[in-house]
Amino acid sequence: MDKVRAEILDLDSPLKTAARVVIDAPAQQIFDLIADPRCHPLFDGSGTLQGHISGPERLHLGAKFGMAMKIKVPYRITNTVVAFEEGRKISWCHLMKWTWSYELKDIGAGRTEVTESFDASDIPWFASKWLAATGSLARNPKWMAKSLVQLKAICES
Secondary structure, eight states, X not given: OOOOOOEEEOOSOXXXXXXXXXXXXXXXXXXXXXXXXXXXHXXXXXXXXXXXXXXXXXXXXXXXXXXEEEESEEEEEEEEEEEEETTTEEEEEOTTOOEEEEEEEEEETTEEEEEEEEEOTTOOHHHHHHHHHHTHHHHHHHHHHHHHHHHHHXXXX
């Protein structure tokens, strides 16, 4: 059996990264999992999410949710949902202003193309220092691909 992999996308900017996978599950089922911040530790492929999730059980536009993180040092971050299209797209950002997004596209027969992206193209100077110090930009594509593979495994089980 072949190992499941997500496709790392080649984007036009070093400050943007993305990965994509096809999941044999309806878009709404996948979206419901992503829209529940308490489920994020289940499919976090980065190993940086330490849990301790706060916020609503279901995200919506403007919702705030927090989590314990660790990239070199432990910290807590609060995210705000900045885009929300039921069953199709959800994006959030935090103090550093980079954005994480999940976009879901129904491709028929109960299958969904899921793209996870990271956009740091409009961030303050101090945020770019953090990204450089942690090496996150270089690791994000691999982390996103791993997250999508884990999300696929959960949704198809």
